[in-house]
Amino acid sequence: MGAESVAAKLERAWIGALRTCASLSGLGLFLLAVMITSDVLVRWLTGRPIIGVFEIAEVLFVLVTFLAVALVYQDDRQLRVDALSGLARGRTAASLRLLDGVAGLLFFGVVVWTGGAEWLKAYLGGFLRRGLVEIPSAILLGFIVFGSLLLCAVLLAIVAASVRRLIARPGKGAADAAG
Amino acid sequence: MRPLDPTALSLLAAFTLLAVLFAAGVQIGVALGLAGMAGSILFTGNWSSGLNLPLLQSVDVSSAYALIVIPLFVALGSLAAAAGITTDLFTAFYRWIGRIAGGIAVATIATGAAMASITGSSVACAAAMCRIAMPELRRYKYADELSVGAIASGGTIAIMIPPSITFVIYAIFAEASIGKLLIAGILPGLMIATLYALVIVARCRLDPALGPAGPRFSSRERLAVLPAVVPFFAIVLVILLGILTGVWTPVESAAAGVVLVLLMGLWRRRLSLKSIADAFIDAVVTSASVMMVVIGSLVFSNFLALSGFSEMVTSGIMGLGLSPFLLFVMFVLVYLVLGCLMEVTSILALTIPLVVPIVTAVGWDLVWFGVIVVSMMEVAAVTPPVGLNLFAVKASVPDVSLPTIARGALPFWLMNILAVFILYLLPGIALFLPGLM
Numbered sequence: 001m002g003a004e005s006v007a008a009k010l011e012r013a014w015i016g017a018l019r020t021c022a023s024l025s026g027l028g029l030f031l032l033a034v035m036i037t038s039d040v041l042v043r044w045l046t047g048r049p050i051i052g053v054f055e056i057a058e059v060l061f062v063l064v065t066f067l068a069v070a071l072v073y074q075d076d077r078q079l080r081v082d083a084l085s086g087l088a089r090g091r092t093a094a095s096l097r098l099l100d101g102v103a104g105l106l107f108f109g110v111v112v113w114t115g116g117a118e119w120l121k122a123y124l125g126g127f128l129r130r131g132l133v134e135i136p137s138a139i140l141l142g143f144i145v146f147g148s149l150l151l152c153a154v155l156l157a158i159v160a161a162s163v164r165r166l167i168a169r170p171g172k173g174a175a176d177a178a179g
Numbered sequence: 180m181r182p183l184d185p186t187a188l189s190l191l192a193a194f195t196l197l198a199v200l201f202a203a204g205v206q207i208g209v210a211l212g213l214a215g216m217a218g219s220i221l222f223t224g225n226w227s228s229g230l231n232l233p234l235l236q237s238v239d240v241s242s243a244y245a246l247i248v249i250p251l252f253v254a255l256g257s258l259a260a261a262a263g264i265t266t267d268l269f270t271a272f273y274r275w276i277g278r279i280a281g282g283i284a285v286a287t288i289a290t291g292a293a294m295a296s297i298t299g300s301s302v303a304c305a306a307a308m309c310r311i312a313m314p315e316l317r318r319y320k321y322a323d324e325l326s327v328g329a330i331a332s333g334g335t336i337a338i339m340i341p342p343s344i345t346f347v348i349y350a351i352f353a354e355a356s357i358g359k360l361l362i363a364g365i366l367p368g369l370m371i372a373t374l375y376a377l378v379i380v381a382r383c384r385l386d387p388a389l390g391p392a393g394p395r396f397s398s399r400e401r402l403a404v405l406p407a408v409v410p411f412f413a414i415v416l417v418i419l420l421g422i423l424t425g426v427w428t429p430v431e432s433a434a435a436g437v438v439l440v441l442l443m444g445l446w447r448r449r450l451s452l453k454s455i456a457d458a459f460i461d462a463v464v465t466s467a468s469v470m471m472v473v474i475g476s477l478v479f480s481n482f483l484a485l486s487g488f489s490e491m492v493t494s495g496i497m498g499l500g501l502s503p504f505l506l507f508v509m510f511v512l513v514y515l516v517l518g519c520l521m522e523v524t525s526i527l528a529l530t531i532p533l534v535v536p537i538v539t540a541v542g543w544d545l546v547w548f549g550v551i552v553v554s555m556m557e558v559a560a561v562t563p564p565v566g567l568n569l570f571a572v573k574a575s576v577p578d579v580s581l582p583t584i585a586r587g588a589l590p591f592w593l594m595n596i597l598a599v600f601i602l603y604l605l606p607g608i609a610l611f612l613p614g615l616m
Contacts, residue, residue, distance in 0.1 A: 019460075022460050022463060022464060023456065023460060025460075025463040025467075026456060026459030026460040026462070026463050027459070028463075029250050029251070029254055029459050029462060029463055029466075030459055032247060032250075032251070032434065033251060033254065033433075033434045033437040033438055033441075034434075034438060035434075036247075036430060036431055036434035036435075037431075037434045037435045037437075037438040039431075040427055040431045040434070040435060054244060057244060057247060058242040058243075058244055059242065061241060061242060061243075061244070061246070061247050061250075062238075062241045062242050064250055064463055064466070064467075065241040065250075065463075065466065065467050065470045066237075066241060066467075067463075068460075068463040068464050068466070068467035069467045069470075069471060071464050071467075072464055072467050072468045072471065073206075075464065077464055077465070077468050078206040078207075078208075078468055078471070079206065079207045079208070079468055079469070079471075079472055079522065079524050079525065080204045080205065080206050080207055081201045081202070081204065081207065081520065081521045081522070081525055082204050084202045084203075084204070085202065085203055085204025086204070088204075096203050096204050099200075099203050099205060100203070100204060100205045100206060100209075103200060103205045103206075103209050103210065103213055104205075104206060104209050106213060107208075107209045107212045107213055107216075107233060107475070108209075108233075110216070110230050110233050110234075111233045111234055111237055113230075114230055114231050114233070114234040115234045115237070118234065140238065140242060141238070144234070144237050144238065144241065148237075
């Protein structure tokens, strides 16, 4: 019972962390809107753009996208073709969910693997993105790797849950599926 | 037995993997990405180039300034809905045109078209209309079939009239101008809304029990609703005119739209800090979901270009010697079939990289073809068994069966097909406004 409550607490904390990341992503989007609108206004009033808006917007956009990807899977909001898979029930549904998780892990695992190596190179080499304002490439790559890592953790949890469902006794599996 | 050459082997492996992953319900972007990676590795025989593709596309896509328009458009729609603009619009149209036979259903379509100018999500539009219009439609004893059909179909206009995320996704895959495509959707969107309204009025004239006339409001009552909707139309006008005249880019118009709707909602005390935060979080999650598909499909497109498959398909289709009209009919049929099996983003991700070279070879305008494709996506949104709008309506009105909703949407579905052929015969409807840019 005690172990269960610790697990439940951990799960709540984990979901809270994912929501915090998505909130940061939302805040990033709000900042993007305000920043770009300010640029339009300043350009209209003075005839000159705000230096760096374009470059900062590009990096903010990476943050907006990758800090929210984990929540897409956590909330099961990913886009999929479910004409056939939507009909699956019980163990078949759990198997398909397992495949979804493994495929996602494979794809985003590759992103983490290759992105991590590139991030290290960019960090150690001090690479900068070209533009009026030069922003370290490591920041942009860092958001991609961090977001993909979070997503991999969510996918691992999905895989683990699907495996548990698959190896559960038939009665319990059916109850789980119904639940 | 002769071994397959690398091109055939890689194509066979990639498409087989894609079919299996799609059928298994794997996330579309991941399915396309894995198939593209596997195909590239088999084709080049080089692991590292294939494995680097997802990261390369992730960097390119997620830092592409022009694509910032996607989360901003989603946020615009979410904020507008949270600010209760849909209710204001429906009230206005209801008071102005509700008194004619079928008028409340026409008001539903008009609200869908107006909401389309601030949101790019047809599902969100249909779901919002269910909450707002359905009680009124039932109060005035409209037939459920007509009501749910009008709501499901009215929502589809959102992907035609800017801001439309579907157009942005098409523009990414077709490498066409986002601004021109967005503007190109205005007149066809209005034409489709008019066709929808005409079919409602005609059906209610023939069978008045389908949609009796609503209440008659005095001029004073009708004028009283205008202050609530005039600022909304002013914002829409500013956004669209800005893009049309080149004063600002689609990204800037979307950002300004978000700020203006936010200010309007705060000024009218319709938005709380929580509703604003919820709208932005909803926007980033929806947008991230779309971006994952874009990243995966660009990995797949990369492989198709590398393997020369797009050229093979183009030369194969051109070799059939079909007339442009027959080719057009073939495309319509292909999209009709795909619309029965897949949802909009996956159809675009899978087909556009293959279709665009054919469109270019025939000499069709990519902007015009984009309007045709988006019209077909409107059809897909209400085509069983996967038409998302049908499910959005079903979720909001659980006591109406899915077959009833599909039957209700059928006359509008036919109007959409008619609109596609009108656009083929009169391409100027789509190309007139972009021609002014």
